[in-house]
Amino acid sequence: MFRDIELAFIKLHILHHAGQDEVYGLGLIDELKRHGYKLSPGTLYPTLAKMEKGGLLVSETRTVNHKQRKYYYITAVGVKQLKKVKEKIRELYEEVYENK
Numbered sequence: 001m002f003r004d005i006e007l008a009f010i011k012l013h014i015l016h017h018a019g020q021d022e023v024y025g026l027g028l029i030d031e032l033k034r035h036g037y038k039l040s041p042g043t044l045y046p047t048l049a050k051m052e053k054g055g056l057l058v059s060e061t062r063t064v065n066h067k068q069r070k071y072y073y074i075t076a077v078g079v080k081q082l083k084k085v086k087e088k089i090r091e092l093y094e095e096v097y098e099n100k
């Protein structure tokens, strides 16, 4: 898949999962692996940082089992964007698969 298209799908997964619960880097790498996306920390962390800078996510560093872990939460802006993008996904899905 073209990298920019793949990256857009990856971002949508991140936004979707952050919309359900807090997310963190390794958890996302595992989740995305399940969907066939090979994602290195070198790609994921800058993507998360961009999404945070863009106001979609906000992070908090917590210590779990003596290790620092950065958790990401969806923001109100992120929730709004997710809602919009979900409508677009539905529209695209219907066009691509149902010839609407």
Ligand SMILES: [Zn+2]
Binding pocket: 013, 014, 016, 017, 031, 032, 035
């Ligand atoms: Zn997912």
